[in-house]
Amino acid sequence: xxxxxxxxxxxxxxxxxxxxxxxxxxxxxxxxxxxxxxxxxxxxxxxxxxxxxxxxxxxxxxxxxxx
Numbered sequence: 001x002x003x004x005x006x007x008x009x010x011x012x013x014x015x016x017x018x019x020x021x022x023x024x025x026x027x028x029x030x031x032x033x034x035x036x037x038x039x040x041x042x043x044x045x046x047x048x049x050x051x052x053x054x055x056x057x058x059x060x061x062x063x064x065x066x067x
Contacts, residue, residue, distance in 0.1 A: 017043055 013032035020029075028043040038058035041050030053061070 013039055015039075015041070015043075015046075 013034060015030040015032045018029040018031065030041050030043040030046075032039045032041075033055075034052070036055060037052050038055055039050050039052050042048060
């Protein structure tokens with residue numbers, strides 16, 4: 001797992017806000033798919049470094065979280 005994104009990678013990604021995020025603040029998360037990784041960031045502070053994980057790790061996480 002990497003907590004810093006390499007320079008230039010986030011500008012090329014298409015970000016999607018979580019359907020669980022609300023417009024009134026609180027927990028707002030955005031996700032973007034990279035070539036071999038998934039990127040996660042705080043939608044309220046997009047300049048802050050996000051989280052980058054391997055695609056298989058993201059698949060396992062989503063499977064676990066959806067139970």
